[in-house]
Amino acid sequence: MSKLIFNRRRFLGTAAMTGAALASPAYLRRAHAQGGEVNIWTYNDFVPEAFKEQFEAETGIKVNVRLVDDQGKQFNLLAAEQPNPSVDIMTVAGHRFLQFIESDLLAPMDTDRLSNWDKINPTFSESDWSTINGNKWGVPILSGMEVLSYNTDLVTAEEAQTWDTLFSEKYKGQTAYIIQDMLSIVMLMKGYDGNFIEYADDHEKAAEIMAEIQQFMIEKKPLVRKYYDSGAEIQQMFVNQDIALGHSWNGPAAALINDGFPLAMSIPQEGSYGFVYTLNVANNAPNADNAYTFLDAMLSSPEIGAAMTKASGFISTYKDSAQYLTDLEKKSTSFPEEQLANLQFFRAEENELKYGLMDPAVEAIKAA
Template sequence: MRETTISRRRFMKTTALATAAAFQPLFWIPRSASAAQELRVWTYNNFITKEFRQSFESETGIRIRVKLIDDQGKELNLLVAEKPNFTADVVTVAGHRFPQFINQGTIEPLDESKIKSWETINPVYREADWMIRDGKRWGVPILMGSEGMAYNEEKMGKVDTWDVMFDERYKGKIAYQVQDFLSIAMQYLGYDGTMVSYLKRPEVGRRAVEATKNFLIKHKHLVRAFYDSGAQVQQMFINEDIWVAQCWSGPAARLIMDGFPIRYTIPREGGFGFVYTFSVVKGARNRENAYKFLNAIMSDPRQGTYLTKATGFVSTFVGAEKGLTELERKASSLSQEELERITFFSPVAVEFKYKLFDRAVEEIKAA
């Protein structure tokens, strides 16, 4: 067995420095003496790199105040609780969650007259159906990810099935994020994890969620931990507390880039895909600064490169992959066969889905 020589300290250091090499300011925006000099952003860890933040603040005089989030549902609930006096100007929203954020009156459509150019964003993302509602875009897509399986290859060999998540041999070495894994478990059991097919048959959908909930409770004794953030699952893999987990592609890719014996795959039963966006909060106090921020992010494809290096997720920026090393490209890519196993989360049934999921998640945790 190959000895793992990368410590937690080295892992955290390399993650923090992933985007530092050869970084130079990529944009220039004149300061405005009358402008409010702050921008409040709610986002995930490393979605705003240290280097981008320093350059943006230096060039604009606008201080970015970051509040880290780890869950879309929690973020939405916090925004709803604050309405209409939001403490954020820009929030990070997964595209399939747009209907919830829009219907709750927490984000507003982009004022595209303030967007200098969309050319850096791949048209696959900027023209996607889920991006547009009532003829308007509701965010700037920045990163694409998938939800699959990460596992320790040295401990488990090659794995391509979700069966291992319910295998007694791996008792105490399994972890997952309950809400996200619920969709995967539904697919695994032969149900529709997107819930779209149940919109006209809601009772069938309720029974499917109930059956999946009971299945997960039955196998709960195998689980080492339910986690909330990418950093948590990364640390469990580093410590070898777990060998296998339902995981987002970004955190898994970061582990691979840093030399840990982790593999990431979309098992044969399938996985899910999603796109993260930066969206402007409805009635944002610092709206002008929000658009300066969005334009700065989209100012150069290298911004996308740095985001992939920092997060492990695939950039939506045209040409961003050109700045990646061979290892970084390998860590953040999937085979054609794996790509064909991905189902993108749909915004169509999101309200119906999470109404049932939120209750099921609490019952699984409490069981």
């Protein structure tokens, strides 16, 4: 089969058309020009371009977006800049909150300054994971999960029901995954707790388990085509037919599905993890007032939430955003009930133990 050529303009067409529907939400029409700037670190497509342009025109606030692709790199950069960060808003996954909070890198969220806070589905805004030490720490914008994505022309739906297929000889050299994320998933495959909560009082056992998982992934290293970092990378690998299947976040996979690529996703029978992305205000943010203006504007309309889903493929946390999605877009952001039953959410209680073991394991696997 000949390789497809990735047409970026066509791929972003859906997002661009969505942007046209975002004209003049009531919040921005009422906004007074403020001027200045707001600096944002976030993932690709998390800030809809049409919204960004309109926000800048209506408020006079220049939006500077710096793309990130890894929570650990973002943490290290922010830690290096304190106490005078260059960023105002960053995107932190809910299960990484504690790491940022305990290092005094985030400011508690003042929800009284967000008149549109109630536009968020309370499943996300008022859930247990979103409140730490009595404070909210972020604005939930998108939710997602770790999935097995596969080219339906090459891999069967039956094969995609187990993570074992990702490590099979049949697809040697045709797979890709993010090492750190796969460490948790392989723990599930082997019957362990990838959140490490079960090992809170037995760090020695946790270390033994991580050593076992590390050795497994080193042994399977000859089978993988590439360890990757960003959603754009795995999209390109699928489009180029460099890979037949891979671990991915559901967002980048859904974006390809909506573009007509023969891709599907599964939550395999061994299980997987879900997560929520939030926008957070940095501690000592240089433009905190503008940051809150930006966040409130982003929450002002379910159409903006739908635009983020269309562009990123992740599931919007906004109430009523689904009404602005096509049937295909709705389908690409949903899963069968029997697969959803295999899903659990990442938790943060034992992150220090977890990442203290995982980060060295990642480096050891890369170096092996």
